[in-house]
Amino acid sequence: MTTSTAIAWPQEPQVGETPILLFVPAWNYNDRYLAQPIVPHVLLGPYHLVRRTEYLKEHNIKHILCI
Numbered sequence: 001m002t003t004s005t006a007i008a009w010p011q012e013p014q015v016g017e018t019p020i021l022l023f024v025p026a027w028n029y030n031d032r033y034l035a036q037p038i039v040p041h042v043l044l045g046p047y048h049l050v051r052r053t054e055y056l057k058e059h060n061i062k063h064i065l066c067i
Contacts, residue, residue: 007037007059035059 027036035045035055049055050064 007035007043035061 033046035043035049038044
């Protein structure tokens, strides 16, 4: 998959706003190949992305934790 999209980082919650709704991004089935933001500055994605250096550079990803 060569489609590149900008990562939509969650916003800071406003006073009286439920924070969890800000951290749940809209997701569709084609996003399964991309990293998804789960909290500010933390992405969750498939293992194959660690080998795609152009994706890492494009999104300024410098640290990776594989479990």
